[in-house]
Amino acid sequence: MELQHKEFLVQKHKEWASVGASIKRNEMDLFNKQLDNLRCETLKDLCSLLIAGKLRLVTDDEQVQIMKSQTQETGLLTSQIGNKFDFWKQIDDEDFHKWLLGKYHPHTANCLHSYYIRYADIFFSPNPDVELFKCANPKRSWILQAIKRFADYYLSRYGNKDVKHLISRIIERYELNRGLDHKDRIYLVSPNFVEEKINKITSIPGEIGFTCRIGLFSGLREDEIIYIRTRSICDQAFGCQCEKLHVANCRNGLSVITINWIRGNKKALATIIPTIYWERLRNMLKFDQYDIQAAHKILKREAGIAYIILRKIHYNVMRFKNAIELDEAEVLAGRFKSVSARHYALNDPEKLSGKYISAWQNFGVNISENI
Numbered sequence: 279m280e281l282q283h284k285e286f287l288v289q290k291h292k293e294w295a296s297v298g299a300s301i302k303r304n305e306m307d308l309f310n311k312q313l314d315n316l317r318c319e320t321l322k323d324l325c326s327l328l329i330a331g332k333l334r335l336v337t338d339d340e341q342v343q344i345m346k347s348q349t350q351e352t353g354l355l356t357s358q359i360g361n362k363f364d365f366w367k368q369i370d371d372e373d374f375h376k377w378l379l380g381k382y383h384p385h386t387a388n389c390l391h392s393y394y395i396r397y398a399d400i401f402f403s404p405n406p407d408v409e410l411f412k413c414a415n416p417k418r419s420w421i422l423q424a425i426k427r428f429a430d431y432y433l434s435r436y437g438n439k440d441v442k443h444l445i446s447r448i449i450e451r452y453e454l455n456r457g458l459d460h461k462d463r464i465y466l467v468s469p470n471f472v473e474e475k476i477n478k479i480t481s482i483p484g485e486i487g488f489t490c491r492i493g494l495f496s497g498l499r500e501d502e503i504i505y506i507r508t509r510s511i512c513d514q515a516f517g518c519q520c521e522k523l524h525v526a527n528c529r530n531g532l533s534v535i536t537i538n539w540i541r542g543n544k545k546a547l548a549t550i551i552p553t554i555y556w557e558r559l560r561n562m563l564k565f566d567q568y569d570i571q572a573a574h575k576i577l578k579r580e581a582g583i584a585y586i587i588l589r590k591i592h593y594n595v596m597r598f599k600n601a602i603e604l605d606e607a608e609v610l611a612g613r614f615k616s617v618s619a620r621h622y623a624l625n626d627p628e629k630l631s632g633k634y635i636s637a638w639q640n641f642g643v644n645i646s647e648n649i
């Protein structure tokens with residue numbers, strides 16, 4: 279009896295369990311690098327360190343500091359004095375500018391470059407939040423875009439991802455993205471650009487002009503416009519959860535339409551368009567991707583933009599001077615997750631469409647008149 283018990287204990291000690299974890303493929307190199315920094319060759323080495331209690335949590339600030347000094351070490355040859363990090367100062371600003379011009383519209387490239395020049399020092403300083411939160415949201419958004427594009431540039435020029443990791447860590451640590459629209463896309467363009475394009479779009483005549491303005495006023499994607507033309511309409515009010523469209527015709531001449539068409543991560547939740555546009559669209563005998571392609575060509579020629587850019591301009595109009603609040607604009611752009619938030623944004627169509635009218639008035643468009 280005694281002997282059996284001992285054997286059992288011995289056996290139990292020999293038992294091993296396998297622990298594993300999945301990480302994102304694009305974080306593999308970061309993972310290997312961090313293992314390397316801890317002088318671990320394998321995950322097993324890491325587990326041994328962990329069990330031996332040799333790892334401790336570093337604070338967020340310590341981590342940012344460590345990343346800065348790693349970036350400084352692996353970066354270009356620099357003269358480092360004490361805790362002063364300046365790897366970003368070693369790059370050729372003009373080369374960065376040229377790189378931006380090769381990738382973006384000249385206006386965007388110039389804006390990104392000048393924001394980078396003005397704010398890089400502040401961004402990499404010990405408390406970037408203090409200065410950056412003094413900037414209005416659209417400006418802070420531009421600054422962060424500029425800094426992120428710098429990381430892309432650094433990676434493409436030097437094959438070094440440290441700057442990219444460092445930048446996203448700093449943004450996270452100081453919550454520099456807080457309250458911003460579209461965290462990783464350039465959605466905000468200059469009001470002058472928007473105004474100029476709107477003027478050109480509203481002067482395109484005929485069927486083509488109508489097709490362009492449907493895109494501009496609805497902010498929908500091409501297939502979504504085609505979808506709402508023929509989708510059947512439910513006669514219940516807005517709260518109804520069925521798969522049909524629900525339409526509120528407001529007294530101010532606007533129609534608020536809930537769509538709820540979801541394919542993967544592309545969503546069309548709701549849109550607002552002038553009722554006369556809505557009725558004309560519904561009464562068209564034919565309207566498909568060929569009509570949009572035709573409009574796209576004319577739009578390119580007359581206004582210098584692609585059809586899909588209409589969606590972007592629409593978003594800018596909605597958000598200019600906060601005419602439509604962020605949550606509401608996100609619903610209209612098909613980017614809101616919570617059902618209750620969606621109901622909240624759409625529960626007063628008259629009020630929402632009123633805000634929509636003021637949004638267009640900011641750009642001199644009187645939406646409730648016949649355009």
Ligand SMILES: [Zn+2]
Nearest residue numbers: 512514518520
């Ligand atoms: Zn219904």
